[in-house]
Amino acid sequence: MADKPSDLVQGTLDMLILKTLALEPMHGYGIAVRLEQMSKGVFRLNAGSLFVAFQRLERAGLISSEWKATENSRRAKYYVLTDQGRKRLNSETREWGRQVAAIARILEAS
Amino acid sequence: MSLLRNISDGLRWLFRKERVTQELDEELNGFLEMAAEEKMKQGMGRKDALRAVRLERGSLEVTKEIVHSASWESFLGTCWRDLRFALRMLRKSPGLMFAVILSLGIGVGANTAIFSLVDAAILKPLPVEDPDSLRVIEWSNPEFPEGVSNINGDFNQISGGGVQASSVGAHLYRKLAHEQTVFAALVGIADSNPVGIAIDALPAEQVSLQYVSDNFFQGLGVLPVIGRPFRAEEDRVGQEPLVVVSHRFWVSRLGGAGDALDRSVRINNVPARIVGVAPPGFFGLRAGQWTDIYAPLAMRVAFQPGQSDGAPRGEDDSDWWVREMGRLKPGVSETAAKTQIAGLFRSLAAEAMNLEPKKIPELITLSGRRGFGALNARDASALWILVLLVGVLLLIVCANVANLLLSRSVVRQRESAVRLALGATRARVFRQHLVESGVLALLGGGAGLAFGSVLARSIHLVIESGRDPSSMFDLHLDLRVLGCTGGLSILTALLFGLAPAVQAARADLNDALKAQVGSVMGGRLRLPKLLVSLQIALCLTALVAAGLLGRSLENLRWVDIGFDREKLAYASVNPGQAGYSTERLGPYVERVRQELARLPGVLRVSPVEVRLLSGNGNLSRVSVPGRPSSIEKGVVAPTEAANVNSVGDGFFETLRIPLIAGRTIERRDIRPNADAVVVDELFTRRFFPNENPLGRRFGFDPKDSNRYEIVGVVRDTLYNSLRREPLPTVYEPYLPDVRDPIHFAIRTTMDSARLAQAVRAVVASVDPAVPLIEFHTQNGLIDRLLRTERLLALMSVAFGLVALILAAIGIAGVLAYAVARRTNEIGVRMALGATASDVIRMVLRDSLWMVGAGILIGFPFAFAIGKLLRAILFRLEPLDPWTATAALFALLVVTLLASWLPARRAVCVDPIVALRYE
Structure with a gap:
C-alpha cells in the first residue's frame, strides 16, 4: 500500500532477483540474504515486496519454481531462471548500463 | 504465453484457493523460519528472534495479503464481495429498490423498444450473406424515358426535372445479368404483389408474392432450407409455374409439414407447385414487408394474364418492373461496376428498344446493405422523434434514481465514514457504491428488456394497424437489441450512480462520525x-x-370530412386475380352487391373505385373549353387538378354526401362511354365561378375538353388526405375493371365485427375462388391514415x-x-x-x-x-x-x-x- 515500490524500484528489484538467480536456483530467503550481502546491507527487503516480485516474475514466465529440500533438510520453494528470464536479464542489464551512463553524464555536465 | 500463464495461475487461485494459499503459507513460513534461525544462531531466543523477523520483514498475514492483492484475481474477488454486499444492502430497503428498478425499467424499456423498432426499420442490414457487398441498381434520366409505357417501383422527380427510378424491363434485366462481369450475381426482383392463394379445398386468401430472377436465392446466399432454389430454365414463359414459399408461410399456412414439397396450390386460380421453403427470418429485400411466396419473373404472365388484347404482361421491353440488386465481386471497385453496367445497359436497351443510346437512362449503384427503403419519410421522422422523447425520458429517470440513491447515501454516510476510518481507501468506497448502482442498473435493465419487448410489439401493432398482414417488421430479440439495452443500463448506472458514489467517497470523517446524520451533506x-x-x-x-x-x-x-363516417364500411374483392374476364365481371359485381344489400342491418351498398380517406387516389388535369391552361412539363398545376373517383349508383346516399343541385349518378349512367358526372362545390367554385354548372362540359384530356357533362353538384368531401388543402372532386359512373380491386361501400346499422363476418360469408358464397381481400370501416381507414x-x-x-x-x-x-x-x-x-x-x-x-x-x-x-x-x-x-x-x-x-x-x-x-x- 504505502510502501508500494515505485516503477524504477520495481524494475530494479526484478532485475536484481533475476541476476541473483543467474548463478544457481535459490529459495526465497536465500535470494533475500544474497541481495543483502551483495549490496553490503544497502537493500533490506521485506517479505511482501519480495514475494510479490516472485509472483510477478513467475507469471511472466521469467522464472519457474519447484519444491526441494534445503541443506538444512527443510522443504522450500526454489526459483529457477528460465531461458526467457536469462534473455530478459541480459537486455535489462544492458539497458540499465545505458541509463546509468546517461544519468552520470548529465550529472557530471554541470 | 506469459499472459496465458498469468490467467491460468489466477484461475488456479480463484478455484483452488485452499491449495494455493497453503503453498504460499508454507513458503512464507519457511522464509520467516530461516530468517529467525539466523537470528537464533547469533544467540537470540526463539520468541525474540521471531518477533524481530516480523518487525524486519513483515508478518506472515500481512505479507500474504500483500502478495495476494497484487494479483488481478484479487480484484475480481473483492468485486464479488462488493456484489454480495450490494445485494444484501439492497434487500434491506425493498421499497427503494422497487422504485429504482421500476423507473429504470420504464426508462430503459422505452428506449429498448424504440431502438428495436428503429433498428428493424432503418438500421439493421438485410438477413442475407454479406449484405455489405450488395448494391442496389437504379437509374436516372433527364425526363420520362422514351419508349417506356409503365414504370413500377420507386419513381422520383429529382432536381432539374429529371427522374430517378428503380426498375427495368424483365428481358433487359436478364440480358444485363447474363453479360455483366462485375457482380458475382445480379438478381432481379419485382415489388410485392397481392395474389389469391388456395390450398387444397380451402377458400382462397390474399398473400403477398414477389417475382424474382432464377439466381435470386443463390445470389443472396439464402438457399431454401427445404427443397431447392429456382433453376435457370424455369424463368421462361410457358414453363410449369413453380414457387418457393417463405418459412413463415410454410409454418402458418402449411403447418410446417415435411411433405410441403411438390404440393400443388392455386395462385390466382392457376395451379403451381411448391419446390422450396426459404430460410426462417428471411423476409425479402424490404424490411417491414414479409413476402409469402416467390415465383420466377416469367410466371407473371401465367399468374397475372393481361387484358383481352392478349399481350403478355411483363415480358414487354416497354414495361419496366424489375428491380436489380448485385453482389460486387471482391476486388471490383464501385466505379468500375457502375461504368460497366451503365454502358452495357445503354447498348442492350438501345438495341432492344430500337432507340439511340443517349436516350437510354443511366444506371447508378447505391448501397444495398439495408435492402430497399422500408419506411416513408414521415414514419421515419416519427421514429426519430420517439427516439428523442425516450432519450428525454431516460434522462428524467436517471435524475430521479440519482436523487433516490443520493438521499440514501446521505443516510449511509456514517457507514462510509466508518469504512474510511477503518482504513478503506476512498477509491474502494467509491467502487462499492458504483457496484451497487451497477447491480441496480442490471436489474433495471432486465426489467427494461422485458417491458421493452412488450412495448415494441404494442407500438408495432399501432404502426401496422390497418395494413395488410404481410407488412410487419422483424422484431425478435437479437444481439443488437441486447447490446443496446446493456449499453443503456451501463450508461444509466454511470449517470445516476456517479453522484452518490462521489458523495460517499468524499465523506468527511470527523463530521460524519461525531454528528448526527442530518448535518453531513452540504447545508x-x-x-x-x-x-x-x-x-x-x-x-x-x-x-x-x-x-x-x-x-x-x-x-x-x-x-370536417363532408360525409357521415360512422357505421360505414368498405369490403374489397379482386375477381381479376381469380381469372375473371371483363364480361363476367359486371354480373359478379352486381350479384355481390345484391347479396350484401340483402344482409339484415345493411341499409345501402354501392361499388366505388377509390375508398375515401384510404390514402390512395387518382388525380387528373381538368380542361374546360375556353379556359386557358398553363401547360407545365409533366406536372399538373394544383389549380387545374381534380381528384377523380368512379362511383356506383346510390353512392352519395350510402356515404350521406348531401346533393346540392341536379341529380346523382343513376343506374342509367352505368354504361361504357357515359358522359354524366357529378362534381363537388369546390369544383364549381374553381372552374365555373358565378354560373350555373349544371349542363356545363369539361374533360380530362385537353384534346377532348367536352367529354363530360355535369349533371349534379354535391357537398365537398375530403378525398385522400386529412392534412392537405382539398382539391375539387369529380365523380364518374363506375365500371369495374379486371385489373383493379373492387370496393363496396356499405352503410349499416350493425357493429363492424358482425358485419365483417357476414360480408366474408357472402363473398365466399358467391364464388369461393374470390377471397375478401380487405374489410375496413371508414373510421378504421381514417385511423390508418x-x-x-x-x-x-x-x-x-x-x-x-x-x-x-x-x-x-x-x-x-x-x-x-x-x-x-x-x-x-x-x-x-x-x-x-x-x-x-x-x-x-x-x-x-x-x-x-x-x-x-x-x-x-x-x-x-x-x-x-x-x-x-x-x-x-x-x-x-x-x-x-x-x-x-x-x-x-x-x-x-x-x-x-x-x-x-x-x-x-x-x-x-x-x-x-x-x-x-x-
Missing part, C-alpha cells in the same frame, strides 16, 4: 434540488410535446405522464428528506411561535423554488421541441399558448400535490419531541 441539498429542477425542466418539455401532438391529433380527427400521428400522440402522452409521476416522486422525496433534516429547526421555530401556515409556507417555498427554476430551464427546451415538431403539427403553432399553459398548469398542480405530504408532516412536528430529538 442546503444543492445537488438533489438541482436534479429535481432538471427533472421538472425535462418534464415540461415532454408535456409540451405530448400536448402539441395530442392536440394536433384531435384537430385531425375532428376535421392517422397511425403515425396516433402513435406519436399516444407515446408522447404516455411518456409525459410517466415524466410527471417521476417529477412528483422526485420533488416529494427531496422535500420529505429536507423536512426530516430540519425537524429540529422546525421544532424551534414552532416553539418560538411560528404557525402551521408559516411552516407550510416554508416547505412550499422550497418546492416553488425548485419548480420555478425547472420551468425557467425547461422553456427553451420546450420551445425547441415545438420547433422540431412543427412539420407534423396540424392547425397548431409550435408555441401554442393553450398547450404551454396546460403543461404548466399540470406541472404546478402535480408538484404542489407532491409537496403537500412533506408539508403536512412538517406541520405535525411536535416541538417538544423535536427538541428532545438530539
Whole structure:
C-alpha cells in the first residue's frame, strides 16, 4: 500500500532477483540474504515486496519454481531462471548500463 | 504465453484457493523460519528472534495479503464481495429498490423498444450473406424515358426535372445479368404483389408474392432450407409455374409439414407447385414487408394474364418492373461496376428498344446493405422523434434514481465514514457504491428488456394497424437489441450512480462520525434540488410535446370530412386475380352487391373505385373549353387538378354526401362511354365561378375538353388526405375493371365485427375462388391514415405522464428528506411561535423554488421541441399558448400535490419531541 515500490524500484528489484538467480536456483530467503550481502546491507527487503516480485516474475514466465529440500533438510520453494528470464536479464542489464551512463553524464555536465 | 500463464495461475487461485494459499503459507513460513534461525544462531531466543523477523520483514498475514492483492484475481474477488454486499444492502430497503428498478425499467424499456423498432426499420442490414457487398441498381434520366409505357417501383422527380427510378424491363434485366462481369450475381426482383392463394379445398386468401430472377436465392446466399432454389430454365414463359414459399408461410399456412414439397396450390386460380421453403427470418429485400411466396419473373404472365388484347404482361421491353440488386465481386471497385453496367445497359436497351443510346437512362449503384427503403419519410421522422422523447425520458429517470440513491447515501454516510476510518481507501468506497448502482442498473435493465419487448410489439401493432398482414417488421430479440439495452443500463448506472458514489467517497470523517446524520451533506441539498429542477425542466418539455401532438391529433380527427363516417364500411374483392374476364365481371359485381344489400342491418351498398380517406387516389388535369391552361412539363398545376373517383349508383346516399343541385349518378349512367358526372362545390367554385354548372362540359384530356357533362353538384368531401388543402372532386359512373380491386361501400346499422363476418360469408358464397381481400370501416381507414400521428400522440402522452409521476416522486422525496433534516429547526421555530401556515409556507417555498427554476430551464427546451415538431403539427403553432399553459398548469398542480405530504408532516412536528430529538 504505502510502501508500494515505485516503477524504477520495481524494475530494479526484478532485475536484481533475476541476476541473483543467474548463478544457481535459490529459495526465497536465500535470494533475500544474497541481495543483502551483495549490496553490503544497502537493500533490506521485506517479505511482501519480495514475494510479490516472485509472483510477478513467475507469471511472466521469467522464472519457474519447484519444491526441494534445503541443506538444512527443510522443504522450500526454489526459483529457477528460465531461458526467457536469462534473455530478459541480459537486455535489462544492458539497458540499465545505458541509463546509468546517461544519468552520470548529465550529472557530471554541470 | 506469459499472459496465458498469468490467467491460468489466477484461475488456479480463484478455484483452488485452499491449495494455493497453503503453498504460499508454507513458503512464507519457511522464509520467516530461516530468517529467525539466523537470528537464533547469533544467540537470540526463539520468541525474540521471531518477533524481530516480523518487525524486519513483515508478518506472515500481512505479507500474504500483500502478495495476494497484487494479483488481478484479487480484484475480481473483492468485486464479488462488493456484489454480495450490494445485494444484501439492497434487500434491506425493498421499497427503494422497487422504485429504482421500476423507473429504470420504464426508462430503459422505452428506449429498448424504440431502438428495436428503429433498428428493424432503418438500421439493421438485410438477413442475407454479406449484405455489405450488395448494391442496389437504379437509374436516372433527364425526363420520362422514351419508349417506356409503365414504370413500377420507386419513381422520383429529382432536381432539374429529371427522374430517378428503380426498375427495368424483365428481358433487359436478364440480358444485363447474363453479360455483366462485375457482380458475382445480379438478381432481379419485382415489388410485392397481392395474389389469391388456395390450398387444397380451402377458400382462397390474399398473400403477398414477389417475382424474382432464377439466381435470386443463390445470389443472396439464402438457399431454401427445404427443397431447392429456382433453376435457370424455369424463368421462361410457358414453363410449369413453380414457387418457393417463405418459412413463415410454410409454418402458418402449411403447418410446417415435411411433405410441403411438390404440393400443388392455386395462385390466382392457376395451379403451381411448391419446390422450396426459404430460410426462417428471411423476409425479402424490404424490411417491414414479409413476402409469402416467390415465383420466377416469367410466371407473371401465367399468374397475372393481361387484358383481352392478349399481350403478355411483363415480358414487354416497354414495361419496366424489375428491380436489380448485385453482389460486387471482391476486388471490383464501385466505379468500375457502375461504368460497366451503365454502358452495357445503354447498348442492350438501345438495341432492344430500337432507340439511340443517349436516350437510354443511366444506371447508378447505391448501397444495398439495408435492402430497399422500408419506411416513408414521415414514419421515419416519427421514429426519430420517439427516439428523442425516450432519450428525454431516460434522462428524467436517471435524475430521479440519482436523487433516490443520493438521499440514501446521505443516510449511509456514517457507514462510509466508518469504512474510511477503518482504513478503506476512498477509491474502494467509491467502487462499492458504483457496484451497487451497477447491480441496480442490471436489474433495471432486465426489467427494461422485458417491458421493452412488450412495448415494441404494442407500438408495432399501432404502426401496422390497418395494413395488410404481410407488412410487419422483424422484431425478435437479437444481439443488437441486447447490446443496446446493456449499453443503456451501463450508461444509466454511470449517470445516476456517479453522484452518490462521489458523495460517499468524499465523506468527511470527523463530521460524519461525531454528528448526527442530518448535518453531513452540504447545508442546503444543492445537488438533489438541482436534479429535481432538471427533472421538472425535462418534464415540461415532454408535456409540451405530448400536448402539441395530442392536440394536433384531435384537430385531425375532428376535421370536417363532408360525409357521415360512422357505421360505414368498405369490403374489397379482386375477381381479376381469380381469372375473371371483363364480361363476367359486371354480373359478379352486381350479384355481390345484391347479396350484401340483402344482409339484415345493411341499409345501402354501392361499388366505388377509390375508398375515401384510404390514402390512395387518382388525380387528373381538368380542361374546360375556353379556359386557358398553363401547360407545365409533366406536372399538373394544383389549380387545374381534380381528384377523380368512379362511383356506383346510390353512392352519395350510402356515404350521406348531401346533393346540392341536379341529380346523382343513376343506374342509367352505368354504361361504357357515359358522359354524366357529378362534381363537388369546390369544383364549381374553381372552374365555373358565378354560373350555373349544371349542363356545363369539361374533360380530362385537353384534346377532348367536352367529354363530360355535369349533371349534379354535391357537398365537398375530403378525398385522400386529412392534412392537405382539398382539391375539387369529380365523380364518374363506375365500371369495374379486371385489373383493379373492387370496393363496396356499405352503410349499416350493425357493429363492424358482425358485419365483417357476414360480408366474408357472402363473398365466399358467391364464388369461393374470390377471397375478401380487405374489410375496413371508414373510421378504421381514417385511423390508418392517422397511425403515425396516433402513435406519436399516444407515446408522447404516455411518456409525459410517466415524466410527471417521476417529477412528483422526485420533488416529494427531496422535500420529505429536507423536512426530516430540519425537524429540529422546525421544532424551534414552532416553539418560538411560528404557525402551521408559516411552516407550510416554508416547505412550499422550497418546492416553488425548485419548480420555478425547472420551468425557467425547461422553456427553451420546450420551445425547441415545438420547433422540431412543427412539420407534423396540424392547425397548431409550435408555441401554442393553450398547450404551454396546460403543461404548466399540470406541472404546478402535480408538484404542489407532491409537496403537500412533506408539508403536512412538517406541520405535525411536535416541538417538544423535536427538541428532545438530539
